[in-house]
Amino acid sequence: xxxxxxxxxxxxxxxxxxxxxxxxxxxxxxxxxxxxxxxxxxxxxxxxxxxxxxxxxxxxxxxxxxxxxxxxxxxxxxxxxxxxxxxxxxxxxxxxxxxxxxxxxxxxxxxxxxxxxxxxxxxxxxxxxxxxxxxxxxxxxxxxxxxxxxxxxxxxxxxxxxxxxxxxxxxxxxxxxxxxxxxxxxxxxxxxxxxxxxxxxxxxxxxxxxxxxxxxxxxxxxxxxxxxxxxxxxxxxxxxxxxxxxxxxxxxxxxxxxxxxxxxxxxxxxxxxxxxxxxxxxxxxxxxxxxxxxxxxxxxxxxxxxxxxx
Amino acid sequence: xxxxxxxxxxxxxxxxxxxxxxxxxxxxxxxxxxxxxxxxxxxxxxxxxxxxxxxxxxxxxxxxxxxxxxxxxxxxxxxxxxxxxxxxxxxxxxxxxxxxxxxxxxxxxxxxxxxxxxx
Numbered sequence: 253x254x255x256x257x258x259x260x261x262x263x264x265x266x267x268x269x270x271x272x273x274x275x276x277x278x279x280x281x282x283x284x285x286x287x288x289x290x291x292x293x294x295x296x297x298x299x300x301x302x303x304x305x306x307x308x309x310x311x312x313x314x315x316x317x318x319x320x321x322x323x324x325x326x327x328x329x330x331x332x333x334x335x336x337x338x339x340x341x342x343x344x345x346x347x348x349x350x351x352x353x354x355x356x357x358x359x360x361x362x363x364x365x366x367x368x369x370x371x372x373x374x375x376x377x378x379x380x381x382x383x384x385x386x387x388x389x390x391x392x393x394x395x396x397x398x399x400x401x402x403x404x405x406x407x408x409x410x411x412x413x414x415x416x417x418x419x420x421x422x423x424x425x426x427x428x429x430x431x432x433x434x435x436x437x438x439x440x441x442x443x444x445x446x447x448x449x450x451x452x453x454x455x456x457x458x459x460x461x462x463x464x465x466x467x468x469x470x471x472x473x474x475x476x477x478x479x480x481x482x483x484x485x486x487x488x489x490x491x492x493x494x495x496x497x498x499x500x501x502x503x504x505x506x507x508x509x510x511x512x513x514x515x516x517x518x519x520x521x522x523x524x525x526x527x528x529x530x531x532x533x534x535x536x537x538x539x540x541x542x543x544x545x546x547x548x549x550x551x552x553x554x555x556x557x558x559x560x561x562x
Numbered sequence: 563x564x565x566x567x568x569x570x571x572x573x574x575x576x577x578x579x580x581x582x583x584x585x586x587x588x589x590x591x592x593x594x595x596x597x598x599x600x601x602x603x604x605x606x607x608x609x610x611x612x613x614x615x616x617x618x619x620x621x622x623x624x625x626x627x628x629x630x631x632x633x634x635x636x637x638x639x640x641x642x643x644x645x646x647x648x649x650x651x652x653x654x655x656x657x658x659x660x661x662x663x664x665x666x667x668x669x670x671x672x673x674x675x676x677x678x679x680x681x
Contacts, residue, residue, distance in 0.1 A: 316623040316641065352625060352638055378661045382625070382638040424658035424666050466601075467664040524601035525662075527623050 301545035301554070302409040305333060305343045305370070306454070308491030309511030311379065312360045313351035318527030319535060322351075322513040326364050328560050329512040329541050333368045340543060341408060343370045346491035346509060347377030347419065347456030349394075358393055376402055377456040377492065378419040387420065403434050405441050411546055412445060414438065416455040418470045428457030428470035435472060439479045450485040450546060450553070458490040460499060460506050463519035468493055477504060487544070487553055493525075495538070496557045507555055510540040536561035595619065596667065598626050598639070598659075603667035609678075612671055615648040626665065630657035652679040 307329060314322040333343070345365070350357035365372060374394040381387035391402055398404040401417040416438070418428035430438075442451070453459065459476060461469035470476075480486045486504040494516035499506040514527045515538035522528065530538060540559035547554075592614050597604045599621040610616060618628045620639040628636040628645050633655055636645035649655070649671040659665040672678050 318623065352640060379625070382627075382661075384637075422660055422663040424656060424663055426663050465664065467662055524622075526601060 301547045302411070303338055303340045303543055303545040304408070305336075305340045306346060306489050306491075306509045306542040306544065307333075307343060307365075307512060308346040308456075308509040309348040309377065309494055309513055310345070310361050310365075311348055311351040311511065311513035312357040313354060314513050314527075316514075316527055318514040318529045319539075323360055323364065325536070325539050325560060326361070326512045328536070329539070330364055330368050332541060332558060332560065333370070336543070340370060343368060343372045344413075344415070344454050344489065345372055345374045346454055346489060347375050348379040348491065348511075349374065349377070351379055351513075353380055353382035353389055355389065358389065362393075373406070373413070373415055373454075374402075375415045375417055375455055376419060378422070381419060399437060400433055403437065409546070411450045411452055412442070414441065414451065414453045416453060416459075416476065418455045418457045418459070418473070426471050427461070427464060427467055428455075428459075428473070430455075430470060430472050430476055435475050435479075438476055442479055442483075445483075447482045448484055450487070451480055451483045452487045452489065452544070453480070454489040456490065457492045458497075458506065458508055459488050460501075462493060462497060462508075466519065466525040468519065468525075480504070485553065487555075489542075489544070493519075496542075498555075505553060505555075507542070509542040510538065510557060510559065512539050512541070512560075515539065593617065596669075597621060598628075598665075601626075601659075601662055601665055603657075603659075603665060606666075607668045607670065609670045609672060610649060611676070612649060612652050612674055614671070615646050616669055617644055617646040619644045625661065626659045627661055628657055629660045630655050633657075635660075652677075654679070 310326045311322050319325060349361045376387065376390045380390045383389040387401060395402045401420040403415055403417050405412060405414045416430060416434065418430050420429065421431060422429050457470055458468055459470045459473035484503055488504060488506045490508045491511065493508050494511035494514065495508065495518065496510055497508045515530060516525050517528045537559045540557060542555055542557045545554045594608060594610045594614055594616045596608060596616060596618045598618055601622065608616065620626050620641060620643045623641055625638045625640045627638055634647045639645055649669065652671045652673045655669040655671065657667050657669070670678060
């Protein structure tokens, strides 16, 4: 038996180690995720696709030991965006723009994120609705053209995007919550669409149950996914848990992005989901952005998670 | 310093000491504390007599709130932030953190004679 026949050759292990440091490109074909290679190769392969970016959990105003300079790391993330070889069509932000919903925190976020010179589509996180009027500040700034607590949809390059809000009216002991009004709107919003149209749903808290003991899930998320059953390609993008996690179920790919502010522990690996303090030289490998590419007519999606530092 | 002033100081100190002596035991009997740490309220269930002021103190690196729908609702408590509520009606008060709803707690407020009102 040669080294080549072994399940995991030395070369393969080295490749995987490279990927762990620089980010991995996943393509999903027929529901099976396959990693294609390291970022630069991947980027070269997908230049013809339609690309958008996801950033999440900027937590402007956070200054605790896990990262005393959340502003600085957001600036680094935006610098990464500007340096991308292929300019993305736009950006989505999956919430927790601010840490305490202070106007100055929203100002800082806007100032830094606008330097990417891209349109940004936002949904709120629970940290963005902490003002006296529970979200008025957010809705005044980001809610134009949205419904209810800030949900909306739009089309881009043949893909239908739906921004949902699952951080309002949370119940004791419960998880994230969409609510009847929003779910009825969603059902109506996707009803007349062709099953072949790719769908991207984005919201702050994961729509699938990641870890209920820490509230990482959405109690009526399954109802939302029920309305999307007929579609051949559904991608669900979330934040909230400050780490990359991916799951594929039938035609649905679930993916969470890193935070640009601070990492949180893997489910159950710490007494609580509080900010995780890591050595200074490791922090930037646990923060980052994600880019998503669609190749038309291939029903194929590629997500690349790029840390601030490999 | 004049003699008169120093006498005045003694009087002020004496009054302050008297007030402290009187006030301290009253506060201790009518105050209770809940610590917020590691995304939990501790103690998770607290029994107090009616008229008690309960103070929650956040010791986490993340903000939390203390919310009992229709009863009380704190503003957001950042690290080291506190919130106090005085319970004037006996009963069982369930509360949670509106940011992290898996965090729940209960305050049981007994009557002055120590009986518990069923929820």
